[in-house]
Amino acid sequence: MKLTIIGTGYVGLVTGTCFAEVGHQVICVDNDPAKVEVLKAGGIPIYEPGLEELVKKNVAAKRLTFTTSTAEGVQNSDVVFIAVPTPPLPDGSVDLSFIEKVAARSRLPSRATKSSSIKAPCRSTPAKK
Numbered sequence: 001m002k003l004t005i006i007g008t009g010y011v012g013l014v015t016g017t018c019f020a021e022v023g024h025q026v027i028c029v030d031n032d033p034a035k036v037e038v039l040k041a042g043g044i045p046i047y048e049p050g051l052e053e054l055v056k057k058n059v060a061a062k063r064l065t066f067t068t069s070t071a072e073g074v075q076n077s078d079v080v081f082i083a084v085p086t087p088p089l090p091d092g093s094v095d096l097s098f099i100e101k102v103a104a105r106s107r108l109p110s111r112a113t114k115s116s117s118i119k120a121p122c123r124s125t126p127a128k129k
C-alpha cells in the first residue's frame with residue numbers, strides 16, 4: 001500500500017520505517033526542514049538503536065522518502081497517519097492544534113486527494129471534551 005506518515009518524530013519515523021521494511025511504499029512528512037534534510041542525507045534526528053540502518057536500507061530500496069510537503073504525502077497515499085505532538089494544556093486537556101493544522105492542510109481539492117484515503121491520528125492522550 002501507499003502510506004503517508006505526517007510527523008516524522010519518534011512515533012512517525014519508527015512507524016514509517018517499519019511499514020517500509022515490510023514492503024509498503026511510505027512517504028514521511030515533517031514541517032521541520034532541518035529534520036527532513038538530515039533524513040534525506042542519510043542520518044536520523046532521534047536516538048533509536050538500529051533505526052538508522054533500517055532507514056538507509058529502505059531509502060535505498062526506494063520504499064521510504066521524506067518531504068516537508070503535506071500535499072505531496074496526502075496526494076500520493078491510500079492511508080495517512082498523523083503522528084504530530086498532542087501536548088497537555090494547563091487545564092489538563094489536550095492541545096489538538098497540531099492535528100487540526102494537519103487536517104486543515106490535508107483538505108485538498110477532491111481532484112488532488114484520493115477519495116479513498118483514510119486519515120488516522122496516532123496519539124495516546126484523552127480527547128478534548
Ligand SMILES: NC(=O)c1ccc[n+]([C@@H]2O[C@H](COP(=O)([O-])OP(=O)(O)OC[C@H]3O[C@@H](n4cnc5c(N)ncnc54)[C@H](O)[C@@H]3O)[C@@H](O)[C@H]2O)c1
Binds near residue numbers: 032
Ligand atoms: N513517543 C511515544 O512514546 C509515544 C507513544 C504513544 C503515542 N505517542 C503520541 O504520538 C504523537 C507523536 O509523538 P512523538 O513522540 O513522535 O512526537 P515528536 O515530537 O517526536 O514528533 C512529532 C513530529 O511532528 C512534527 N510536526 C509538528 N507539526 C507538524 C505539521 N503540521 N506537519 C508535519 N509535521 C509536524 C514535528 O516537527 C516532529 O518532528 C503524539 O500525539 C504522542 O502523544 C507518542
